Structures are given as C-alpha cells and as structure tokens.
Amino acid sequence: MTDHLPTLGRRWPRIGVTGSAGRRGGRLWPLHALSLLMAGAVPRRLVPGADVEQVDDLDALVIGGGDDIGASVYGGDVMLDVRIDPARDAFELAALERAERRGLPVLGVCRGAQMLNLSRGGTLHQDMYAVYRETPRRRTVLPRKRVDVAPRTRLRRLLGRAVTGVNSLHHQAVDRLGAGVRVAARDQHGIVQAIEVPGRRFFLGVQWHPELLFYRGRQAGLYRGLARAARRHRRLAVGRHHSSDVR
Template structure:
C-alpha cells in the first residue's frame, strides 16, 4: 500500500494523509490504511516527526489519539490527561491548508474534536462530569447506539438513522464550531457526529469506523471521502440506500 504522488502529479489512486501521534497505535494506522485502500485510495501517515506537504494530498483524515490541549478552547488543563501540543499544532495547520485547498476531510474520534476546535468550538474535557447517566464504555466493538439526523450528509452516506458504534473516548464536542452542525448523538445526548453543510465533505465522527471493517455502511465513509477526493459528484446512494425524501 505504497503512497502515490498525489496532487503534485499523476497517480493511480488519490492520496489521503492520515494524521497520527508519533507513538500512535500501529493497529489504528493499519486499519485506516486498509480502509482507504479498499475504498480506492493510497495513504500516507503524517506525524510531527514525519510531516508531509498537505498541498500534495487529495484528502485528509484527522485520526484518533491523545486528548487535545484544553487551552486551545479556553478550558483548564487536567494534570492526569495526556496531551500532545506538537500534534495539536500540526493538525490545526493541516486543517488550515486543507480548507484553503478545498480538500475533503474526515475526522475520527480525536479528529472530530479537532475539527470542532479548529472551527472555534469547545469540548467537554470529561463527558462523565457532564453526562452522569452515560455508560462508561470503552470498546472497539459496536456496542453504543447512536441516532443520525435524517437530513444530514452523514445519513445519506450511511443510509441509516440508527446504528451501533464503538467507543474509545472520554471527551466530546460541547460548543459547536463555526459552520458546523451536530448530526448524530447517543441516547445520553453526547455528540457523536458533526459536519459542515456548506462543504463538499467535512465530517467528524466520534467513533472509529476503521475498526468496523465488516460493516459496509461504516466503510462507506471512506468510500465517499475517496469519491469526493477524485472530484466526482457525491453519490447519495453510495451506501446502497436511497436518501430520505
């Protein structure tokens, strides 16, 4: 799954950058690369130690990992929470450049939160301090039920109003950033999906679709990202289900 040339020249597959921590999970990296390869794209891992020109990408995935520095959205840092300020700066800059270039962007878990912070939004530093009735759940298996707004792009991609997803987070979107809307929540009210209606593809999901490799609906997120990166018109039935009327 070697990376191709990208926007700077001819390529057989669109090139998607995946941001990650320097010491990020190899399993997560492999899962994202596999999902993108199956969707028709090549990929390149982007870290502080291994940067890559955003101008050469066709799309961007802002991946999962450590928490975001709370000072970026006006909150106090917690001493027991691990942060990576260098990665924060890398991703904010990547999102700036992606916006200028009009690249499609998918945020996964931390990446969804980073999209929100980049747009001026804030986060709940610890969801269980706010949503006391929310179950304490941490699993790569699809155990958490969420509901998706039927008039959203996320719904048109997944083709379903309710589904089960995995959960590997303890933070979530609080105040929504400029130009974004909440398009998915779990029963307790925790935000599970955001998107920018005015953009061709700027979506953040709080779960990890890369781990749900057998779920064709979840893999449709990667397919739509790649389709958009190729400059093709969005396919509202990409998941095999017609959009709501």
C-alpha cells in the first residue's frame, strides 16, 4: 500500500505498525495505514520474523491489536481456549525495548495497550469478565461503549473531551500498572481503557481500535497526535546528527 510513496517517505515521518504475520494479521493493517496517511505519516508494516532493527529507522511505532498475549509474558496461568502468538509477543517486546532506548513515540491499540503495560513490568487480567462480573459480554466494532477520560492527560488533550464513545473487542485488560504508567481512561465498570506514561513525549495505549473509527475526527486525532510527535522526534534526531557532524 505504501510502496508507491518514495517522495513522501523522504518528507513525512515513518511509523511502523506491528501485527501478526499472514492473512489474519493483514485485516487491520490497511486501516492503520489509511489512518497514518491521513495524519501525514508513511506507515511501515512490521511482523514477526522481520528484523527488529527496522525500528531504528522509524520515527514512531504503533503496537497493533490481535491475538491474546501469552500468559508466560506476565506470569499468568496458561488458558487453553485462547489464541496466542508467542513469536509476535517476543517481537513486540523487543521492538518496544528499542523504541524505549531511542525515545520513540508509541501508540498501543487494544492488545497493543496491554503490551505497553507489560513492557514496563505490569500485568493483565486474563479474563476481565471473571473480575468485572457486571460487565456485559458484548463486543462491537461500533462506538457504543462509554469511556471516561481522566483530566490533565495526553489522551484528554488529543480527544478534546471528558467522555467518548469507543468500540470494544477485548476480553483481557490491564491489571497492575507498570513502572511510570498511569490510567488515562476507564469505562463505567472501572475497567482500564487507556494508559499513558507522563514524561515520555508520546507513550499512549488505548484498549479500543481507533483505526476502525477513522471516520470520527476525534479518534483520528490519536494518529494525528502520534504523527506530530514523530515529526518532532525526527527533527530532534536530525539536529543531533548535524551537531555530531560539526564536532
């Protein structure tokens, strides 16, 4: 989808999007790509088996949604009725480690938000319905779930509102927060719906799928915010490179 954008690739920030390999992982990729192109960024698809050093050529990173995260990543009990992708788990943790080292802006989507929390030592509820028993077992791609956004958060600034409607396709959820992580949004049942790390230029995870809501301006604002952060990161990186050349 982005092979014919060589000129834009020189001027626009490059943002990688992780996902599963094969056809299953390709279903959401076009929507991420569209959302990033609309935000003024060039998307790059990253899948398990690829060289994780590709992250070093990026200006930002999206950890996408998909299969459940393996219990071995956070010390949970193995459940036989879930679909996992250990190769992807390892690849994304390695990608996040490289992104952290370079200070890359990062957006986590659904599973990706959970992975952001795990990368900082947090844990998950393997089945949120077992903990939040009053939560309806209803999944929808439509923005029918109400989410309350915490004040004075990056998410609040990006969305521009205290309450937003989102889709819901998950059954795992953030449990114990990782180091430096704070809750940016919850739903009416108290389930964590967004996290972020204050002090990082952009490190935000949302439990919903904004790429499925690209037609809603406020949700598209998450990608615009990521693209702005990526452009700033690119300018700073170029400035550091030029300074080292002068020395």
